[in-house]
Amino acid sequence: MNTEWLGKEGSKLCDRLKDLGFAKSKRIRMYGEEFEVVSDPFPVAGGIAVKAASPRDRSTRTVQLPRSILQIADPKSGDR
Numbered sequence: 001m002n003t004e005w006l007g008k009e010g011s012k013l014c015d016r017l018k019d020l021g022f023a024k025s026k027r028i029r030m031y032g033e034e035f036e037v038v039s040d041p042f043p044v045a046g047g048i049a050v051k052a053a054s055p056r057d058r059s060t061r062t063v064q065l066p067r068s069i070l071q072i073a074d075p076k077s078g079d080r
Contacts, residue, residue, distance in 0.1 A: 009074070013048060014041040016073040022050055022065065035063060 018040055022028060026037045028050075035052035038060055042049060049064045 010043040010048070013070065013074050014043070017041040017048060017065065017069070020069075020073055022069070028052070030063065030066070041065065 017023075022037060022041050024037055024040050028035050028037060033054060033056075035054055037050050037052050039051035044062065044064060047064050047067070048070060049062045051060055052063045053060045
């Protein structure tokens with residue numbers, strides 16, 4: 001995925017991801033694990049991520065959102 005577009009449209013994409021439920025205080029299930037999101041989405045090298053805590057051990061880590069989620073939030077992103 002070409003990530004040059006994140007600089008210009010990253011905040012719009014992050015807002016759209018929040019609308020889709022990837023926002024602070026929400027629970028998500030990804031990579032076979034449930035997480036509590038502790039930050040709003042933010043750009044990282046290679047895509048968009050959130051800080052999330054695992055209820056199992058309460059450790060917080062950066063979880064990069066899969067490309068398929070980014071394409072749902074911005075269908076044009078797959079063309080870039």
